[in-house]
Every structure is written in structure tokens, then in C-alpha cells.
Amino acid sequence: GQRDEEEEHQSLETFTFYLSEPLSKERVEAFSDGVYAIVATLLILDICEDNVPDPREVEEKFHGSLLEALSEYGPNYLAYFGSFVTIGLLWFVHHSLFLYVTKATRLMGLLNILSLAFIGGLPLAYQLTSEFAEKSHNEIEAIQVSCVSTFFASIFQFAIWTTALLHERETLHPFARYGGKEHAFMFAKLALYPCVSLGVFFLTCLLSEFSTAIFHLMQIVIPFAFLALRIFVRISLAVIKSVMSLSRRKVVLLEEEEACLSPTETLS
Numbered sequence: 001g002q003r004d005e006e007e008e009h010q011s012l013e014t015f016t017f018y019l020s021e022p023l024s025k026e027r028v029e030a031f032s033d034g035v036y037a038i039v040a041t042l043l044i045l046d047i048c049e050d051n052v053p054d055p056r057e058v059e060e061k062f063h064g065s066l067l068e069a070l071s072e073y074g075p076n077y078l079a080y081f082g083s084f085v086t087i088g089l090l091w092f093v094h095h096s097l098f099l100y101v102t103k104a105t106r107l108m109g110l111l112n113i114l115s116l117a118f119i120g121g122l123p124l125a126y127q128l129t130s131e132f133a134e135k136s137h138n139e140i141e142a143i144q145v146s147c148v149s150t151f152f153a154s155i156f157q158f159a160i161w162t163t164a165l166l167h168e169r170e171t172l173h174p175f176a177r178y179g180g181k182e183h184a185f186m187f188a189k190l191a192l193y194p195c196v197s198l199g200v201f202f203l204t205c206l207l208s209e210f211s212t213a214i215f216h217l218m219q220i221v222i223p224f225a226f227l228a229l230r231i232f233v234r235i236s237l238a239v240i241k242s243v244m245s246l247s248r249r250k251v252v253l254l255e256e257e258e259a260c261l262s263p264t265e266t267l268s
Helices: 002-014 025-050 055-061 066-071 074-100 106-119 122-134 139-166 183-206 208-260 263-267
Strands: none
Touching (some): 025 074, 025 122, 074 106, 074 122, 074 139, 074 183, 074 208, 106 139, 122 139, 139 208
């Protein structure tokens, strides 16, 4: 009778929902990669469906020149590549994050699903921004929708890393923990998209006339910012280490000078 009660008690504990309980890291990564792949596929399907010139139009309007016909859809292709680069960089950040996560929890899985929900809205953002070529009157709203989707997709990734830091000994690799070699770079990498998307959102509210230029500039600058980010973090860390080492040397020299002085000189 006691064994049956103990088995029932243990079986009930397995069905309780604790956010700190472990979750299969491999399944989280597999599900995330599938969502990213589907979202990227939806982008290229939209290009093939709506932004390919008709053969008759190429012959009649552009005298058989396919390049001239495709040039009319240039802004649409620019919006496609910008959205695809955004998805690719968010996947890269996600991959870097889970590269240092040694054990996932249910809370991290929940935050990951919320991030993927906004990733799935990026094809909608592409369809809105591709209307820039038609001089739509809703450019500011379309840019703000794109910024909001990107902000929440990236801020939930940042929340995953913050959650992992709360139990860093169990969930994070030593390199990404507080004081680890990759800690500062991971913080900067995960904070880049939330800061930039939020900044572009408010800039489009203040400078509505230049909203399209600001949005395209963000899409061009961010990939180069990821490349320059590691260099900047490495240089700043090297400067901090050199300053710390100089201060330590001064302390050591002062201690050696005090040790060499006589008792009467130290008292004076």
C-alpha cells in the first residue's frame, strides 16, 4: 500500500508544470530551425508569385529586355533581401545563443516560442514594405509593423539569455557566464536588434519624411554592425584589461616601496 501511494505521488509530480524544469535542448533547436526555414521559404514564394514580369509585358513594354523589366521590381527585391537578411541574422543570434546553452528549461522554451511567433510575422512585414515601390500612403505604418516584429522577436531572445544567466551554472557554458570570454560579446549581440529596431521606430515617428530611407539604411547597416561588433568588444575588453593591469602594477609598486621603508619612515 505504501509503495502504491509513493508511485502515485511521483507520477503526479512528473505532470506538474515548473518553469525551471529541464526541456530537451535538441527539440527546441530542431523546432526553431524548422520555423526559420519555413519563414525564409515564404519570402521567396512571395517573390516568385507577385514580382516576376509577364512574358508579354517584357516583349511589349520593355522590347524583350528582361533586365529592364526586373529593374521595375528593384524595390521589391530590396525589401525581400532586407527581410531575408533580418531572418538570417536572427537565426545566427539564436544559433550563437543555444551554442552556449547547455541545458534548456521550460521557461526558455516558452520564451523561444514567443520569439518564433514574431519571426513568423516577418513575411507580413515584407509584403507591407514591398509596397514602397507603389508609393503607398502607409509607409510609416508598414515600417513600424516591421520594427515591432523585429523588436519582439529579438527581445525574447535576449530574455532567453537573461533567464539562462539566472541559473548559469546549470544552463550556460563557462565562456558565456558572468566574466566569461564571450559574455560581453553575447550581451552586445543580443542587444543589437532590440536597440536598433526601437530606435528606428521612434525615428520614423519624428522624421516621417525620411522613414523609408531610415528603414533601408537600418537593413544595410546591421549586417556590417555584426561584423564590427566583435572587433569593438575585443578592443574595449583589451583596453579595460590594460587599465586594470596598470592599476594593479601601481598597487604592487606602492606595496614594495612601503616594504623597503624603515619603521620610522613608515610612521612619519
